[in-house]
Amino acid sequence: MVGSSQLENANPLIYQRSGERQVTAQDEDEQLHDRIDDREIFDLIRSINDPEHPLSLEELNVVEEIRVKVEDKESTVSVEFTPTIPHCSMATLIGLSIKVKLLRSLPERFKVDVHITPGTHASEHAVNKQLADKERVAAALENSHLLEVVNQCLSARS
Amino acid sequence: MAEAQDSLWGLVEEFVSGQQDSKATEVAAGVKDGAFTVLQVVEALGSCLANPEPRTRGRGVQLLSQVLLQCYANLKEKEVEVLVVFYENRLKDHHVITPHVLQGLKALSMSVVFPPGLAVSVLKSIFQEVHVQSLMQLDRHTVYMIITNFMNNREQELKSLGADFTFGFIQVMDGEKDPRNLLVAFQIVQNIITKNYSLGPFVEELFEVTSCYFPIDFNPPPNDPHGITREDLILGLRAVLASTPRFAEFLLPLLIEKMDSDIQSAKVDALQTLTAACAVYEQKELKEFLSGLWSSIRREVFQTASDKVEAEGLAALHALSAGLSRSVLSPDSEDLLNTFLSSILQDCRHHLCEPDMKLVWPSAKLLQAAAGASSRACLKVTANVLPLLLEQYNQHVQSSHRRTILEMTLGFLKLQSKWLQEEDGNGLANFKDPLCSMVFSAVTDPSTPLQQVAVKALTVLGTQQGFLSSGDIDLIVDHLTRLILEETDSQSCQAVIDSSGSLARVHPAVFISRMVPQLCSRLQTVPMEGTDDRGSAIPQRTVWQRCLEALAAISTHHSIVQETVPILLDHVRQAQKGDTIAEDVVAVCKSLHQVAVLCQENAESLCYYHQKVVPCLLSITVLAAMQDRGNAADLHVLLNDNVLTAMASLIISSTTHLSPDLLSSSVSQIVNLFLDGDVSILKENSFPSKFLPFQIDGPAAPQSRLVALFMAFVCSLPRNVEIPHLSRLLQDLLSLSLAGCCAFAFTSAAKCFAGLINKCPAGEQLDNSLQSASHKIESGLEDESRRTQAVTLLTWVTKALILRYHPMDGHLTNKMIGLLSDRDLGPLAADMFCLLVSDSPDILNKACHADIRIMFRQRFFTENVPKLVQGFNAANEDNKPNYLKALSHVLNCLPKQVLVTELPSLISLLLEALSCPDEVVQLSTLTCLEPLLLDAAAILSVHIDTLISKLLCLTSSPSMAVRITALKCMLALTKLPLPMLLPYKQQVIRALAKPLDDKKRLVRKEAVEARCQWFLIGSPGS
Incomplete structure (x- = not known):
């Protein structure tokens, strides 16, 4: 990856990690149906690694729980993410990682929408367009170098 | 005698010309028995040793060497001397013979009567005549063994060789490639250094010939019979490199270079070697390289993506600081520790002022690692850092920032109390007031995380004897009491209770006078459901329970116990009235x-x-x-x-x-x-x-x-x-355990009987009691109304006997296995197997001084699992689940190592158990399988197809626990070798899409983990 070369943003702000979701009595009850909620989606993406730092997207505040919206009944998910700096060259890659993680982790019925928080990136529009285009996402994952970086972001940290 | 001679000639002839290797053993046996002497063997070999054909000469020497290897202990000094001279001469002979000559010398080098002075001459000949690195691996190994033997037995003689010995050895090992030989060679070099052999002018050569292997890059081939691991080599080499300060000037630049490497294992090895080397280095060795080492360590800790590298970097810094602290300073020399710490402070200080930036924690950790090395380092760092942190705390108002600052302060306070406890001017005294005001302000802060850290800091300050005034201690105890009674967050309340426990040990009187009365008065208000007044944030009941917990937790001093026990007993006594x-x-x-x-x-x-x-x-x-x-x-x-x-x-x-x-x-x-x-x-x-x-x-x-x-x-x-009155007692217990009273009473009686039987010394009394128990159980099993009692008693008695390896345990266990096919009692008996093998929480365990033999579970397993398997095969369909359940209870309690070896015989049964409709059986089989999946790749490879399909099938079981465990097994499978998994990847990914939409969140969570991991296998970047 980046190794010992200079980082774009070497000393970023760090945000606190939210703890593991508490297991409630309702979760343990066999009969009840737990709907997929915002927190569950957030838990899927908060531990994704940043491509540059040994930090999670949550710690860099790239993803926040309030910017995750899910409608279980309508099968839609919408996630906004905020790059750490407006010229961050990794924005597309981060968006792609989030999208891939959600595609792998959610039932097929869901329509997944991932985009940049409005007004936080220089080329916001272009990135959003790329992420929304199914074929371009599929093509990106055919590229083994790109797939490698995405998989690294999605792997559990050693 | 003559006959023996003849047979010897015959044996020699068959070995040399007949090429029969086994004859060597027979000759050796003859020498050992005294049938012939070594001298006679040499005589018999005479002609072939002088034979013009080198191979024949080689064969002759080989026979002699093999005999010597077996009989070196019987040799006399004179014989050894003659043989050594002979062998030394043979070294000059044809190269085909050399391996055999070395074998012979190895045998002789082990002799205790090796004549003085000869070791030196043997080594000189080897160094001179043999080009070791052109020999085969085994023969090189022999040379190393000869040297090792001489170093062990003839240290003084070898040292008389001076640096020539070191130089000779350098030439011997130069270019060695085999890991087996390297391990021995590293050991020799380590001995050369630690036992003070003269290195002369060859320090750098010796370093070069070993350091060329650093960092070790060796991966043992699969199925390696020698069992040498990369770790063995790393440790062997590290012991050499870090053994002497004389290597410092060569080693340190090498380490700095390797820390820059892109390979993580090289970084880790370099940092660990540095840590090891610092144990023998002092200022003079480190001086020149300090700034280079610091900047490399700093870079690793600041930029690394790996916790391992960070931890090793911190350990290395700690070791460096410790090494610098050890040196005794001459009056005019510069204090390097001081300068080194100054440069660390200079690089890290400013990061401490940005409590929300990434580098704040790495900086704090670096400073703490350096400060933790010695009291001098601790004093210097804390004197610099504490005022800064105190000032920062006041400048930042956001509670998350304050928390980070306080947490860093806490780290430094802990170091301080470790190093500077016994010293009077412990440096903290100057900061006492600002520290107190910071901690006391934090403990009243509404933010829970900040409060939690403040409580920890209070505890550290409070446990330092004589640091705080009695007024401050009173205040601390008041704060703790307030938090116990009013804190809403249950986790932080638990932390407060724990802290109270450790502080009470130091200041019991304060706790008795200030905390106990308050808790006691709150306990008086008996909690009633639904009587909570709206005003308080926490339910009365919770407060009541907390008071109980806190009273227990602070009973860490005898004087407090005398207060708390009567209070608690009073509360039990109140229940006498019966309205509690x-x-x-x-x-x-x-x-x-x-x-x-x-x-x-x-x-x-x-x-x-x-x-x-x-x-x-x-x-x-x-x-x-x-x-x-x-x-x-x-x-x-x-x-x-x-x-x-x-x-x-x-x-x-x-x-x-x-x-x-x-x-x-x-x-x-x-x-x-x-x-x-x-x-x-x-x-x-x-x-x-x-x-x-x-x-x-x-x-x-x-x-x-x-x-x-x-x-x-x-x-x-x-x-x-x-x-x-033990025997009367046992009888009474026995009758009670089979009586028609309530289950609680008869189970207690059965357990009590078993508990006493377990400890009862072997003898007539024990036999009689067991006899009568056995009879009563028999008759109880016949009697419709007392069958449950009889099974309970049987189980507990069996357990008591299994634990102590009593000869009757087999008989009773068989009876339990027999009950599994009983129509009514089968399921109960199957459940009871869990009791037999698991640890009992109350009695019959180690803490209760029960007679427990080691490995009783393994013994139970080997004796009874075959019977269970047999019973399973013979049973009819209705009873099969009972056997599977009993079996899975037994398997679940066994250590993993035992299970792995038994897995081949059990795997098909376990797979069958997965299809058993009983959910308890399914669940316990899955729990038993999950940890085994990693270690049993070879065994599973045949069954992988069945296993995957059964697991996938169970992911839609009606029981949530089964679904979760099945998915955990699917996740565990991903650690198996890639070629086994790849054929199933697409099928599994498709099948796991279904549980992603499970109605239970906990199941979905496991499904996500398993599925994402299956996506990663065989894919780039994973």
């Missing part, structure tokens, strides 16, 4: 139990506790049992199962650690109470009726429940305490 609910009494008993555990460290407290608590509990329960009318519907609260179980466990904890002298008097009193109704031990003496707990029916039925308390006491006694 069982849950509350259990809570008080749990608290008393906690006190008992804390008292175990202190004999005085424990003795007080035992004498106070046990008679009191017995009196009130006996009284309650007498008042009880035996009506099951309104059982007295003190006779409730849960209450008695809680009391039993506190009695166990207070008995197991007590000294035998104290116990022997209470044993006879308590036995008399239960056997004869002698109430002399009890506090009260006005009892309405007689206490007869073993009377099977009649008005005393509720009394038999108290056998649980009796069991707790007598079964936790040390084995050397004698129990009076």
Whole structure:
């Protein structure tokens, strides 16, 4: 990856990690149906690694729980993410990682929408367009170098 | 004699010309028996040793060497001398012979009568005549062994060679590639250095010839028979490199270079080697390289993505700082520690002022690693950092920032208390007031995380004897009390209670005067459901429970125990009136139990506790049992199962650690109470009726429940305490355990019987009791109304005997296995197998001094699993699940290592168990399989197809726990070798899409983890 070369943003702000979701009595009850909620989606993406730092997207505040919206009944998910700096060259890659993680982790019925928080990136529009285009996402994952970086972001940290 | 000679000639002939290798052993045996001497062997070899054909000469030397390898211990000094001269000459001979010559020299080098002076000459010849690195691996190994033997036995002679020996060895090992030889060679170099052989001008050469292997890059081939790991080599080489300060000037630049490497293992190795080397280095060696080392370490800690590298970097910095601290300074030399710490401070200080940036923690960790090395380092760093942190705390107002700052301060305070405790001017005194005001302001902050850190800091400050004024301690205790009573967050309240426990040890008087009365008065308000006033944030009940927990937790000092035990006992006594609910009494008993555990460290407290608590509990329960009318519907609260179980466990904890002298008097009193109704031990003496707990029916039925308390006491006694009237007791227990009373009473009696049997010394008494137990069980099993009792007793007695390897255990176990095919009792018996092999929480465990042999589970396993498997195969369809259940209980309790070796024979049965409709069987089989999946790749490869399809099938089981465990197994599978998994990747990914939409969140979570991991296998970047 980046190794010992200079980082774009070497000393970023760090945000606190939210703890593991508490297991409630309702979760343990066999009969009840737990709907997929915002927190569950957030838990899927908060531990994704940043491509540059040994930090999670949550710690860099790239993803926040309030910017995750899910409608279980309508099968839609919408996630906004905020790059750490407006010229961050990794924005597309981060968006792609989030999208891939959600595609792998959610039932097929869901329509997944991932985009940049409005007004936080220089080329916001272009990135959003790329992420929304199914074929371009599929093509990106055919590229083994790109797939490698995405998989690294999605792997559990050693 | 002549015959022996002839046979020797024959053997030699067959070995040399007949090429029969086995003859060498026969010759060696002959020499050992004394049939012929070594000299005769040489004579017999005479002609072939002089043969012009090198191979024949080689064959001759080979025979002699093999004989010597077996018989070197019998050689006389003169013989050794002659042989050595012979062999030395042979070194000059044809190269085909050299390997055999070396073998012979190795044999001779092990002789204890090796003549003085010859070692040097042998080594010189080897160094001169043999080009070691052109030999085969085995022969090179022989050379290393010869050198090792001489180094062990002839150290002084070798040292007389001076640096020539070192130089000779450098030439021998230069270019060695085989890991087996390297391990030996590294050991030799380490000995050369640590045993002070002269290195002369060859320090750099010796370093070069070893350091060329650094960092070790070796991966043992699969199925490596030699079992040499990369780790072995790394440690071997590290011991060499870090063994002497004389390598410093060469090693340090090499390490700095390797820390820059892109390979993580190289970085880690370099940092670990640096840590090891710092143990022998001082200022003079480190001086030149300090700035280079610091900047490399700093870069690794600041930029690394790996926790491992960070931890090693910090350890290396700690070692560097320790190395610098060790040196004795001459008056005019520069204090390098000071300059080094200054540069660290300069690079890290400013990051501490940005508590929300990434580098704040790495900086703090670096400073703490450096400060933790010595008191001098600690003083210098804290003197610099603490004022800065105190100032920063006041400048930042956001509670998350303050928390980070306080947490860093806490780290430095801990170091301070470790290093500077005994010194008067511990540097903290100057900061006492600002520190106190910072911590006290934080502890009243509304933010819970900040409060939690503040409590930790208070504890560290409070435990430093004599640092805080008594007024401050009072204030701390007040804060803790307030938090216990008012804190809403249960986790941070727990932390407060824990802190109170450790502070109470140091300041017991303050806790008695300030905290105990407050907790006590809050306990008086008995909690009622639904009476919470709206104003308070936490339910009354929670506060009440917290008071109990806190009272228990602070009982860490004898004087406090004397306060808390009477308070808690009073609360148990209040239940006598009968209007308290069982849950509350259990809570008080749990608290008393906690006190008992804390008292175990202190004999005085424990003795007080035992004498106070046990008679009191017995009196009130006996009284309650007498008042009880035996009506099951309104059982007295003190006779409730849960209450008695809680009391039993506190009695166990207070008995197991007590000294035998104290116990022997209470044993006879308590036995008399239960056997004869002698109430002399009890506090009260006005009892309405007689206490007869073993009377099977009649008005005393509720009394038999108290056998649980009796069991707790007598079964936790040390084995050397004698129990009076043992045989009468055993008989009474036996009858009670098969009586028609309530389940709680007969189970307690069965357990008590088993607990006593387990400790009973072998002999007539034990045999008789077992005889009669066995008869009663037999007849009980016949009797329709007493079958459950009989199975319970059978299980407990079997367990007691299995634990102590009693010869009768097999008979009883067979009976239990037999019961599995019983139509009514089969399922019950299957469940009981869990009791047989798992650790029992109350009695019959190590803490209760039970007689437990090591590996009893393995023994049980090897003896009984074949029978279970056989029974399973023979059973009809209805009973099969019973066998599978019993089997999976047994397997679940076994250590993993044992299971892995047995897996081949069991795997098909386990797979069958997965298809068994019983959910308990499914679940326990899955739990048993999950940890095995990693270690059993080879065995599973044949069954992988079945395994995957069965697991996938179970992911849609109606039971949530089964679905979760099946998915966990699917995740565990991803660690298997790639080629086994790839054919199934697409199928599994498709199948796991379904549980992603499971109705339970906990199942979805496991499904996501498993599925994402399956996506990653065989994919780039994973």
